[in-house]
Amino acid sequence: MLGLITRRLLSAVPLIAGVLTLTFLLVEAAPGRPADLLLGDGPVTPELRARVEAAYGLDQPAYVRYASWMGNALRGDLGWSISRGRQVTSVLADALPHTIGLAAAALSIQLLLGILLGALHVVRPGGALDHGLGLAGLVLASVPTFWLGLMAILLFAVAVPIFPPSSAHSIGAEAWSFPARAIDALWHALLPSLVLGLGAAAIVARFVRAGLVAALGEGFVRAARARGASGARVLWVHALPAAAGPVITLAGLQLPVLVSGAVVVEVVFGWPGMGRVTYDAVMAADLPVVLAAVLLATILVIAGNLLADLGLAFVDPRLRLGRKASR
Amino acid sequence: MSRRGGTARLPLATAAFVLVFLAGACGGGGASAPPPRAEAGPQRGGTLVIGSTVDADAWNEYVSQQTFAQNLLRRVYARLAQEQGDTSEHPPSFEPLLAASWAFSEGGLTLTFKLNDATWSDGTPLTAGDVRFTYAAQTSPELGWTGASFKEHIKDVRVVDPHTVAFRFDRAYPEMLADAVEGGILPEHVFSKIPFAAWRTHDWSQVRIGSGPFLLLNWRPGEEIVLVRNPRYLAPDRPLLDKVVVRIVPDVGNLETQLAAGALDYVEGVPPQDAKRLAGTPGVTLAAFDNPMFDYVGWNGAKKPFDDPEIRRALTLAIDRKAIVEDLLYGYGKISTGPLLSTWWAADPTLVAFPYEPEEARRILASKGYDANHPLAFELTTNVGNRVREAVTLKIQEQLARIGVKVAPRSFEMKAFRERNLAGNYDAYVAGWRFNGKLDLASIFGSKAIPPAGSNAVAYRSAEADRLLAAIGEAADWTQAKDAYAKFAQRIHEDQPYTFLYEGKRIAAFGPRVRGLRIDVPSDPLARLESCWIAH
Numbered sequence: 001m002l003g004l005i006t007r008r009l010l011s012a013v014p015l016i017a018g019v020l021t022l023t024f025l026l027v028e029a030a031p032g033r034p035a036d037l038l039l040g041d042g043p044v045t046p047e048l049r050a051r052v053e054a055a056y057g058l059d060q061p062a063y064v065r066y067a068s069w070m071g072n073a074l075r076g077d078l079g080w081s082i083s084r085g086r087q088v089t090s091v092l093a094d095a096l097p098h099t100i101g102l103a104a105a106a107l108s109i110q111l112l113l114g115i116l117l118g119a120l121h122v123v124r125p126g127g128a129l130d131h132g133l134g135l136a137g138l139v140l141a142s143v144p145t146f147w148l149g150l151m152a153i154l155l156f157a158v159a160v161p162i163f164p165p166s167s168a169h170s171i172g173a174e175a176w177s178f179p180a181r182a183i184d185a186l187w188h189a190l191l192p193s194l195v196l197g198l199g200a201a202a203i204v205a206r207f208v209r210a211g212l213v214a215a216l217g218e219g220f221v222r223a224a225r226a227r228g229a230s231g232a233r234v235l236w237v238h239a240l241p242a243a244a245g246p247v248i249t250l251a252g253l254q255l256p257v258l259v260s261g262a263v264v265v266e267v268v269f270g271w272p273g274m275g276r277v278t279y280d281a282v283m284a285a286d287l288p289v290v291l292a293a294v295l296l297a298t299i300l301v302i303a304g305n306l307l308a309d310l311g312l313a314f315v316d317p318r319l320r321l322g323r324k325a326s327r
Numbered sequence: 328m329s330r331r332g333g334t335a336r337l338p339l340a341t342a343a344f345v346l347v348f349l350a351g352a353c354g355g356g357g358a359s360a361p362p363p364r365a366e367a368g369p370q371r372g373g374t375l376v377i378g379s380t381v382d383a384d385a386w387n388e389y390v391s392q393q394t395f396a397q398n399l400l401r402r403v404y405a406r407l408a409q410e411q412g413d414t415s416e417h418p419p420s421f422e423p424l425l426a427a428s429w430a431f432s433e434g435g436l437t438l439t440f441k442l443n444d445a446t447w448s449d450g451t452p453l454t455a456g457d458v459r460f461t462y463a464a465q466t467s468p469e470l471g472w473t474g475a476s477f478k479e480h481i482k483d484v485r486v487v488d489p490h491t492v493a494f495r496f497d498r499a500y501p502e503m504l505a506d507a508v509e510g511g512i513l514p515e516h517v518f519s520k521i522p523f524a525a526w527r528t529h530d531w532s533q534v535r536i537g538s539g540p541f542l543l544l545n546w547r548p549g550e551e552i553v554l555v556r557n558p559r560y561l562a563p564d565r566p567l568l569d570k571v572v573v574r575i576v577p578d579v580g581n582l583e584t585q586l587a588a589g590a591l592d593y594v595e596g597v598p599p600q601d602a603k604r605l606a607g608t609p610g611v612t613l614a615a616f617d618n619p620m621f622d623y624v625g626w627n628g629a630k631k632p633f634d635d636p637e638i639r640r641a642l643t644l645a646i647d648r649k650a651i652v653e654d655l656l657y658g659y660g661k662i663s664t665g666p667l668l669s670t671w672w673a674a675d676p677t678l679v680a681f682p683y684e685p686e687e688a689r690r691i692l693a694s695k696g697y698d699a700n701h702p703l704a705f706e707l708t709t710n711v712g713n714r715v716r717e718a719v720t721l722k723i724q725e726q727l728a729r730i731g732v733k734v735a736p737r738s739f740e741m742k743a744f745r746e747r748n749l750a751g752n753y754d755a756y757v758a759g760w761r762f763n764g765k766l767d768l769a770s771i772f773g774s775k776a777i778p779p780a781g782s783n784a785v786a787y788r789s790a791e792a793d794r795l796l797a798a799i800g801e802a803a804d805w806t807q808a809k810d811a812y813a814k815f816a817q818r819i820h821e822d823q824p825y826t827f828l829y830e831g832k833r834i835a836a837f838g839p840r841v842r843g844l845r846i847d848v849p850s851d852p853l854a855r856l857e858s859c860w861i862a863h
Contacts, residue, residue, distance in 0.1 A: 030740070030742065030743065031740075031742065031743035031746050031747070032740075032742025032743045032744075032745060032746040033742070033746065034742070036741075036742050036745040036746060036749075037741060037742050037745075038392055039392075039473055044473070044782065045781075046779060046780070048471055048473065048475070051468055051469070051470075051471030052471045052473075052527075054471075055469070055470070055471055055524070055526075055527040055528070056527060056528070080528045083384060084382075084384060084548065085383075085384050085385030085386070085387075085390065085391070085530065085531065085532070086530045086548070087530065090530065091548065094547070094548050094549070095548075095549065146578075150578075150581070150584075153581060153584055157584075157588070158584055158587070158588045161588065165581060165584060165585050165588065165590060166574065166576045166581055166585065167550050167551060167574055167575075167576070168547075168550055169547070169550065169551070171374070171376065171551070171572050171574075174545055266577075267577045267578050268578045268580075268581060269576075269578075269581070270550065270574065270575060270576030270577065270578070270581060272547065272548060272549030272550040272575075273549075276549060276577065277549070283712075285742055
């Protein structure tokens with residue numbers, strides 16, 4: 001197990017360097033100069049353009065800027081965000097907690113709801129409930145997130161105003177006590193995380209259903225039943241762990257998607273997270289922020305895969321035994 | 328004048344535009360919050376909640392490139408004088424703000440301001456030294472303020488005494504006062520700690536000082552901006568509000584929903600297509616005000632056949648701009664005659680836009696050898712993300728197809744779009760200019776301003792236009808300038824280097840609690856924020 005972690009971490013270094021280099025080259029290769037966005041296309045003298053480019057170090061050759069960014073990044077300085085007028089680390093420090101909170105809530109919703117729905121599917125495979133849930137899941141997974149978000153706002157923030165329509169805090173919350181602020185933050189996170197988690201929950205439910213249907217036909221399940229185990233015990237204790245593999249892999253892959261790809265939900269709900277930061281940075285050609293966001297997403301992909309592998313080894317003894325046997 | 332291809336970014340300035348005074352109750356006129364009601368006068372206290380799709384980019388007016396941030400910063404860092412919306416007949420007049428009064432010297436080359444007894448929010452007196460320091464920042468090559476051209480005729484700024492400051496100009500011209508008062512005055516004792524060269528990479532959100540009606544209290548990037556009443560503001564009875572909260576929600580649909588539900592009090596920039604629906608929402612009032620910009624088609628004058636003014640005129644005749652205004656702006660706009668805003672004092676009211684005459688256009692094109700067998704075909708580009716302009720390219724494609732012209736619409740990411748335009752690598756493009764008060768026609772139409780030297784991206788060359796531009800530049804007062812402007816506009820009208828499409832309106836929506844938020848300075852919609860109040 002330790003060997004697996006070490007190997008993964010070592011292979012991560014060239015992977016991260018490669019992804020960052022590719023990102024840098026792609027942004028650099030895009031036509032136009034960042035100063036064109038900064039200065040607009042108004043009457044700008046070449047002198048003014050040169051001054052502004054110099055102020056941000058944009059007058060340096062690309063390889064110098066890249067080497068300088070990499071060197072600084074290794075020391076923890078991710079550079080200056082031109083479009084946000086702040087250090088990139090400050091931008092991330094503001095956005096990341098919101099994103100992690102939203103992603104954790106959405107991941108919990110998709111896993112808990114997905115497993116529950118998957119289990120309901122196999123109460124009677126092929127029955128009305130199975131078909132009904134399948135259809136509902138298909139609709140949920142197919143509905144565009146922005147539409148689901150707007151409908152959720154209209155229903156639960158306007159028609160029946162039980163949730164706030166946007167943002168991560170109430171107006172004036174900064175003056176409240178910590179518990180009050182925490183409850184306020186949860187209240188604000190619930191609707192966007194439900195919207196983010198629901199579609200994925202439907203997909204998780206399909207995976208769980210497929211895994212459970214296969215597992216319920218296995219010999220060890222029949223043996224458990226023969227030993228007199230209850231239906232619930234058979235399902236939750238014997239079949240579910242066997243069906244969990246694909247779900248864990250899916251959850252591992254969802255982690256970076258949720259952290260860096262929740263842009264639609266963040267836009268619709270005015271949620272100040274990483275998705276919006278990344279999208280805005282790409283549109284503004286704000287290279288240091290783009291690189292930092294890609295760095296973060298790459299680390300999360302690697303971490304998500306590693307966690308999924310560790311999770312698989314945890315739920316499936318065959319994987320652990322297999323590795324031991326191979327040593 | 329500034330040119331704009333996409334979202335406005337240059338600093339807002341002392342705009343020189345007339346206003347559209349819409350029916351409104353609060354204050355004396357202008358596009359304004361809710362209609363008259365029988366209720367008590369202005370009430371103190373309360374919080375105004377503004378909805379915005381964009382966040383601030385920087386908390387320093389001389390670094391920020393974004394209109395919204397600058398509108399807020401103008402409430403924090405007061406100017407010497409506040410521009411008034413009275414520019415249909417003459418350049419804008421100004422009301423005293425930090426300056427109590429001003430006077431020109433004999434000969435008119437020195438403008439001296441007497442300052443009010445104002446203090447910064449930290450209790451430090453605001454003096455002539457702050458004004459001189461601000462001028463040093465505005466003209467600093469290390470900082471590279473994009474509005475530095477406002478100050479190009481100011482030779483120096485001299486402190487006469489702590490309450491008197493003199494601006495010396497190198498020549499007399501109509502907008503001297505406007506140029507002198509352009510830009511918020513900065514506190515030297517705070518801002519001078521950071522060298523100008525480091526201003527662009529300094530986090531100004533941590534600086535909490537001001538001289539305007541409001542101060543920055545809190546900023547949650549991407550989520551919320553909180554401004555609080557400045558108790559040391561020089562007008563003791565202003566502002567009326569305790570706080571202004573800006574909720575940042577990128578989705579305009581969500582903003583409109585929140586406005587309708589009463590969670591927001593004010594949203595500016597309602598898309599025209601949503602205006603009718605929103606106007607029918609109980610409690611919501613819309614106000615349309617002139618947006619100081621217009622959109623155009625730029626023809627590449629360095630390329631055949633667009634180097635021929637007759638071809639350009641024919642294409643203008645074949646573009647039904649009334650239909651564009653009706654169908655794409657939902658009536659919130661009017662046909663532009665260009666190259667000046669129709670509501671600006673220098674515009675010639677006798678200039679009439681070319682009519683929609685497709686048959687005449689077809690005849691001209693046929694005389695140039697273009698017909699069904701040899702159709703004129705070109706690419707029409709614009710920037711991705713501007714839905715109206717993207718729709719305009721499609722509409723023009725459809726309209727020109729009626730006279731046999733083949734148009735291929737294409738959208739580019741903004742950075743690439745601008746690079747192509749400045750490199751002359753296009754046939755025709757749809758973009759816009761935003762007027763920020765400074766008339767810099769020479770950098771757009773002057774033959775010396777063809778890229779890379781300037782921003783004459785359509786490579787327009789006209790000896791007469793150059794001569795008229797020189798005459799405008801040499802005019803000592805606005806009455807002299809007006810005649811030259813009219814002749815220049817006529818020249819451009821005849822040559823049609825651009826087909827000027829429309830002057831759009833900007834739509835603001837008010838919730839039921841808002842009073843007194845009059846929009847009478849189109850380039851600065853929040854100019855009257857200090858007089859705004861909330862009906863309790």
